Amino acid sequence: MxxxxxxxxxxxxxxxxxxxxxxxxxxxxxxxxxxxxxxxxxxxxxxxxxxxxxxxxxxxxxxxxxxxxxxxxxxxxxxxxxxxxxxxxxxxxxxxxxxxxxxxxxxxxxxxxxxxxxxLRDARQQQLKARLKHNPDLDDFSDLFAPAPxxxxxxxxxxxxxxxxxxxxxxxxxxxxxxxxxxxxxxxxxxxxxxxxxxxxxxVEAVPATYVPYEQRQHFLSIGNFRHAPNWDAVLWMKTSIWPLIRQQLPMAQLHIYGAYTPPKATALHNPAQGFHVLNWAEDALAVMSNARVCLAPLRFGAGIKGKIADAMLCGTPNVTTPVGAEGMHGEMPWAGAIAQSASAIAAAAVELYRNPSAWHQAQLNGRALLAQRYLHxxxxxxxxxxxxxxxxxxxxxxxxxxxxxxxxxxxxxxxxxxxxxxxxxxxxxxx
The missing domain is CATH 3.40.50.2000 (Glycogen Phosphorylase B;)
Structure with missing residues (x-):
């Protein structure tokens, strides 16, 4: 037997x-x-x-x-x-x-x-460090984002x-x-x-049937474990380059940044007057993501596929990221938001999604299609x-x-x- x-x-x-x-x-x-x-x-x-x-x-x-x-x-x-x-x-x-x-x-x-x-992640990090050491004011990272295999x-x-x-x-x-x-x-x-x-x-277990409507959402959101080096680099890039450009166009905009194991160097960046909020760990990450209007994931290096972006799609929240952030996630399918390669382009795309209900809803539909086609448990x-x-x-x-x-x-x-x-x-x- x-x-x-x-x-x-x-x-x-x-x-x-x-x-x-x-x-x-x-x-x-x-x-x-x-x-x-x-x-x-x-x-x-x-x-x-x-x-x-x-x-x-x-x-x-x-x-x-x-x-x-x-x-x-x-x-x-x-x-x-x-x-x-x-x-x-x-x-x-x-x-x-x-x-x-x-x-x-x-x-x-x-x-x-x-x-x-x-x-792969480490090699990209070393390349970024070398580039920033040579040119600390660099805005466009398109050559770093698209090397030949x-x-x-x-x-x-x-x-x-x-x-x-x-x-x-x-x-x-x-x-x-x-x-x-x-x-x-x-x-x-x-x-x-x-x-x-x-x-x-x-x-993901299933694609949700409904989401929190555009009109009931507010603020930008970024989320990620602070012990993960690509997330910390993204926070610094948002603080120094991307967020000031967004605030120029949306003076009342607020960015909420959540992350587990928040170090003192991160809380030191907290500045409500600039709309830049470092809020430590989210008890319910999907809840805060569902109420945000746009997710920012400006990753300059990294590997794998990104949980924060999958969560954004699950919550119907359009995202703005880089080619590294979107890598391996969508194949030939349309992206659930925008992919950009410079601080100025990321800021412009984020503002457009935040202001434009039509573009926002289309990005949400793209996310639904991606989840159903590529990520079902x-x-x-x-x-x-x-x-x-x-x-x-x-x-x-x-x-x-x-x-x-x-x-x-x-x-x-x-x-x-x-x-x-x-x-x-x-x-x-x-x-x-």
Missing amino acids: PSTAPTRVLIIGYVWPEPRSSAAGGHMMQIIESFLQQGWHITFSSPAGIGEHKADLAALGIDEVSIELNNSSFDAFISQLAPHIVLFDRFMMQEQFGWRVELHCPDALRVLETSDLQS RETFEQMAATDLAQREIAAIYRSDLSLMISEYEIDLLVEQFHVPANVLHACPLM SVHGPALVQRIEACRAQLDAHRRNNFTGAMLRHHQHKSTQYMSQWIEAKNRLVPA
């Missing part, structure tokens, strides 16, 4: 998920929900401390286990759990725990949740971060990619086999499960077809294993 025991999933989290603080936390919860719908038994583990806004996993029937880095206690834990699937949240967790998982549960499918390509590859390829991250992708049986742009970059420039990648975007959740099950059914053949990954696992596991064991032995010798 075939076993009727549920599939056991172990998630090794870089942090405990905070879906109301970051898009990464929201995406993790969407993945978890897809697994729960299959009746799979989930254990979530992490070496991180508990954050302020952690999701209540226990209420969903998920076991929570704190684990330690460089500690053989994990070996006993995973051997006893004997998961069928192990999901690493971010490549750093694959680096830390991948060799232990393979050693003690060699038949478990190893899945990497990339969240976004951190090496080969140029992007060359910016990333020599970096330690890219080599670590893409090696972790190779070492995994399947990597979840949130952005189609990043899949194309990996396949076409880094020559990663397409069969180890799976497109898994942000997901009822489409992407089952597709994710189906892909995982297909890999599990042919795991030996799947791994044979990824010889580069096997080779990297062999060499990385030896070096990581010995380094980890050395650190553990050293920790035992050093008094607490």
Whole structure:
């Protein structure tokens, strides 16, 4: 008789998920929900401390286990759990725990949740820093926003971060990619086999039937975790360049900026006289988004796809962003607002959407169409499960077809294993 025991999933989290603080936390919860719908038994583990806004996993029937880095206690834990699937949240967790998982549960499918390509984000950040150092008053970033794919590859390829991250992708049986742009970059420039990648975007349960009307909305809104460097850079750009241009045309305009983990350097920018309000964490981000008239997301660097923009579309709130903000989100479909490449163009587009009900409503319709076509959980959740099950059914053949990954696992596991064991032995010798 075939076993009727549920599939056991172990998630090794870089942090405990905070879906109301970051898009990464929201995406993790969407993945978890897809697994729960299959009746799979989930254990979530992490070496991180508990954050302020952690999701209540226990209420969903998920076991929570704190684990330690460089500690053989994990070996006993995973051997006893004997998961069928192990999901690493971010490549750093694959680096830390991948060799232990393979050693003690060699038949478990190893899945990497990339969240976004951190090496892409970092390369773009370094390029922006260099440009601002050379020309701090630059307004137009069109050349930064549209490099050729080969140029992007060359910016990333020599970096330690890219080599670590893409090696972790190779070492995994399947990597979840949130952005189609990043899949194309990996396949076409880094020559990663397409069969180890799976497109898994942000997901929404349904497209709302109604929204708060244009006439009942007011103010501009920007939202994002302040610990995320692209969000902080966007706040600075709004403060110094974009918002003054908007206030020139709309002298009474107000901008409300929400973000988890607001640092003193952000609250120092709070200036009600300028209509620039730094308001810390939003208890209900969708509520404040639903009552705003226009969402500003002027991201000068970043990667993946943007949770704040998906939330704006979900709330029927047109947005103004950059090519980096819109990257991988709309394909050939019309955008849910405006995409601009300079402070002056962003400000002009924002004012137009704020003042023009016809343009505003069309942007809202575009957002509805994008959600329905590209982001429904009822489409992407089952597709994710189906892909995982297909890999599990042919795991030996799947791994044979990824010889580069096997080779990297062999060499990385030896070096990581010995380094980890050395650190553990050293920790035992050093008094607490």
